Amino acid sequence: MSRRGxxxxxGVELRxxxxxxxxxxxxxxxxxxxxxxxxxxxxxxxxVVLGDVFPLDRFEVEPRVRNLDVLILRFALxxxxxxxEKLDRLADLPEVAAVYPKMKVTVPAVxxxxxxxxxxxxxxxxxxxxxxxxxxIDDAGDAFFWSEIGPAVPCSSSRQCPQNAYCGxxxxxxxxxxxxxxxxxxxxxxxxxYNGSLRRAYDLPRLNPEVAIGFEFEMxxxxxxxxxxxPGRAVRERARIVGFSDRAxxxxxxxxxxxxxxxxxxxxxxxxxGVYHSAIVEVADRAALPxxxxxxxxxxxxxxDRGAQRAAAMVAVSIVLIAIMGGTMVAIAALSVAHVFxxxxxxxxxxxxxxxxxxxxxxxxxxxxxxxxxxVGCAAGALGIAAAAAAGRFVDSLAAARIPDFPYKPDTFFLxxxxxxxxxxxxxxxxxxxxxxxxxAHAVRRDPAEVLAMP
Amino acid sequence: xxxLQQLYKAYDRRPRECEVLRGIDLDVTEGAFVSIxxxxxxxxxxxxxxxxxxxxxxxxxxxxxxxxxxxLADDELSELRNSTVGHVFQAYHLLDHxxxxxxxxxxxxxxxxGRALSAARARRRAQAIxxxxxxxxxxxxxxGLLSGxxxxxxxxxxxxxxxxxxxxxxxxxxxxxxxxxxxxxxxLNRVHRERGVTLLVATHDETICRGGEFVFELDGGxxxxxx
Numbered sequence: 001m002s003r004r005g006x007x008x009x010x011g012v013e014l015r016x017x018x019x020x021x022x023x024x025x026x027x028x029x030x031x032x033x034x035x036x037x038x039x040x041x042x043x044x045x046x047x048v049v050l051g052d053v054f055p056l057d058r059f060e061v062e063p064r065v066r067n068l069d070v071l072i073l074r075f076a077l078x079x080x081x082x083x084x085e086k087l088d089r090l091a092d093l094p095e096v097a098a099v100y101p102k103m104k105v106t107v108p109a110v111x112x113x114x115x116x117x118x119x120x121x122x123x124x125x126x127x128x129x130x131x132x133x134x135x136x137i138d139d140a141g142d143a144f145f146w147s148e149i150g151p152a153v154p155c156s157s158s159r160q161c162p163q164n165a166y167c168g169x170x171x172x173x174x175x176x177x178x179x180x181x182x183x184x185x186x187x188x189x190x191x192x193x194y195n196g197s198l199r200r201a202y203d204l205p206r207l208n209p210e211v212a213i214g215f216e217f218e219m220x221x222x223x224x225x226x227x228x229x230x231p232g233r234a235v236r237e238r239a240r241i242v243g244f245s246d247r248a249x250x251x252x253x254x255x256x257x258x259x260x261x262x263x264x265x266x267x268x269x270x271x272x273x274g275v276y277h278s279a280i281v282e283v284a285d286r287a288a289l290p291x292x293x294x295x296x297x298x299x300x301x302x303x304x305d306r307g308a309q310r311a312a313a314m315v316a317v318s319i320v321l322i323a324i325m326g327g328t329m330v331a332i333a334a335l336s337v338a339h340v341f342x343x344x345x346x347x348x349x350x351x352x353x354x355x356x357x358x359x360x361x362x363x364x365x366x367x368x369x370x371x372x373x374x375x376v377g378c379a380a381g382a383l384g385i386a387a388a389a390a391a392g393r394f395v396d397s398l399a400a401a402r403i404p405d406f407p408y409k410p411d412t413f414f415l416x417x418x419x420x421x422x423x424x425x426x427x428x429x430x431x432x433x434x435x436x437x438x439x440x441a442h443a444v445r446r447d448p449a450e451v452l453a454m455p
Numbered sequence: 456x457x458x459l460q461q462l463y464k465a466y467d468r469r470p471r472e473c474e475v476l477r478g479i480d481l482d483v484t485e486g487a488f489v490s491i492x493x494x495x496x497x498x499x500x501x502x503x504x505x506x507x508x509x510x511x512x513x514x515x516x517x518x519x520x521x522x523x524x525x526x527l528a529d530d531e532l533s534e535l536r537n538s539t540v541g542h543v544f545q546a547y548h549l550l551d552h553x554x555x556x557x558x559x560x561x562x563x564x565x566x567x568x569g570r571a572l573s574a575a576r577a578r579r580r581a582q583a584i585x586x587x588x589x590x591x592x593x594x595x596x597x598x599g600l601l602s603g604x605x606x607x608x609x610x611x612x613x614x615x616x617x618x619x620x621x622x623x624x625x626x627x628x629x630x631x632x633x634x635x636x637x638x639x640x641x642x643l644n645r646v647h648r649e650r651g652v653t654l655l656v657a658t659h660d661e662t663i664c665r666g667g668e669f670v671f672e673l674d675g676g677x678x679x680x681x682x
Contacts, residue, residue: 001564001565001566001567002566002567002568002571004571005563005564005565005571008564008574009564012553016552351550353548354548354549354550354561355561355564355565356509356533357507357542357544358536358537358561358562358565358613358616358617359536359537359538359566360533360565361530361532361533361534362529362533363529364533447509447510447511447512448504448509448510449501452546453500
């Protein structure tokens with residue numbers, strides 16, 4: 001049979017059995033829609049979990065500390081810090097692309113201010129962390145890099161100072177000299193907690209992260225509202241929020257590593273300059289993550305949060321389960337297609353005998369039936385994909401309108417990569433073709449004479 | 456044109472086999488008009504089905520146009536049915552969902568490379584054949600609207616579409632009244648005469664037998680020339 005003949009025959013048969021084929025195709029549409037919807041959902045969740053919540057190409061390590069508990073007290077056995085030598089060993093691992101050390105501020109710190117933004121001034125004890133600005137360059141750009149202004153710039157008001165600097169008043173910076181704002185990075189989680197709980201408790205306005213960037217407040221290091229006496233001296237800085245980052249400490253403020261290092265040295269000794277409390281290790285290839293984790297553990301370090309690996313495993317298992325469920329639905333749909341084609345073939349057996357009598361070969365009949373099945377599969381697959389995408393949009397819009405903001409809440413819960421769509425289309429076509437294969441074989445099994453002789 | 460040698464055919468009618476053709480030998484020359492007569496159930500239809508490549512389960516040798524059917528692959532056998540042999544069945548076997556013209560042109564769907572026609576050419580050829588069999592004005596009608604005689608003429612038109620060298624007619628007047636049957640016989644004679652096809656007709660109809668150059672009788676599975 002020529003291609004033209006096949007197209008004509010298939011066209012006639014599709015029009016003729018349109019109703020029946022729709023009935024058979026509905027199952028495939030639903031199966032493919034469910035498969036694409038749930039796989040798209042899992043892929044979307046995986047992207048959020050592994051891309052934002054637990055970025056799998058990075059993990060944080062901290063010293064392995066063995067504890068000794070005596071009544072209410074817990075004593076650490078061994079060091080609870082990481083020195084420069086260990087950081088260098090980490091950086092030398094071939095699979096490691098970069099190591100970003102983190103240093104805690106080891107003196108009390110108090111933040112105060114906020115009257116211009118919140119309508120009332122606040123004062124609170126804060127926990128502060130120092131991280132390498134290179135780690136958050138995507139979130140804060142150059143604004144998070146800390147450096148002194150250099151030669152003193154005289155001033156009588158902040159307008160005379162360079163950008164990101166203010167005119168010192170003796171408490172914050174020297175009198176009549178420009179002083180750089182201390183750049184501060186906050187976690188979006190902190191903003192969520194503020195907007196979700198704190199603002200309600202203290203009757204404060206809800207904050208827009210866009211507006212919060214640039215917000216200024218005062219920080220005092222070596223000062224505490226909890227202790228009667230601090231170290232005896234204080235470092236006071238005017239701070240400015242320069243951005244929000246998932247790399248920032250969840251409950252506290254994150255400062256440039258250089259500033260924290262200088263602060264710790266000032267309040268302790270020069271040895272404090274090389275004492276880190278944790279480090280973020282970035283691997284060159286995600287696939288190398290397990291090997292790096294193993295090596296890190298051999299260096300008497302522990303991975304701070306194994307949630308990433310657990311989340312990755314959980315998502316992977318979920319995807320497999322959903323693929324199996326979706327596959328089963330499509331397989332059941334294929335049975336419905338098989339049933340429809342079998343009914344059509346049985347209904348048409350005399351007609352198929354006639355077609356064979358006028359020149360149709362077994363291959364012609366089989367090809368025509370399978371081509372119809374493939375077209376039904378293609379159409380059903382496309383409809384199923386469209387239905388899944390529409391359902392995804394609907395769920396996203398519902399989520400945007402009805403689900404309160406939460407940390408890492410994505411704009412979309414779905415991810416429909418091209419390979420999923422092509423794969424789903426292929427599965428739909430395959431299901432229909434496989435479903436129609438038995439009826440097609442049945443249709444050409446007998447000699448035309450035998451079929452034509454049937455009542 | 457047609458050669459049968461030691462042709463045997465049996466049906467599995469459990470508990471025993473029923474042999475309907477027992478060692479048939481036959482030579483039909485090109486352009487001949489052969490009538491095969493015999494009682495109902497004598498195996499006439501079976502014989503035509505085997506010659507036409509519709510039935511492939513037999514013993515012996517069947518050759519059509521110099522090609523031994525048993526040696527042909529399904530695709531080649533289908534091509535033979537499409538272009539070398541035309542069938543006219545007693546029960547017409549028309550496709551009810553197609554118009555008369557579409558029924559005639561159905562073989563065009565399965566034409567092999569070199570014989571394939573465009574839809575327009577297939578329509579034109581179908582129309583010409585419908586005119587030849589006197590159904591030009593019924594081209595747009597479906598078979599359900601046609602009389603018995605018209606349906607049989609339509610079946611003949613479809614058989615002629617591939618311009619076959621051999622035309623096999625199984626009881627072409629079996630479902631027709633005598634007047635309509637006569638018209639059908641006249642039509643067959645005309646087709647045989649004008650197209651020069653080799654015509655094999657299985658029939659009860661003595662009128663047809665009279666038109667045939669050769670008349671054979673099939674009885675007890677054996678084919679003998681009728682006197």
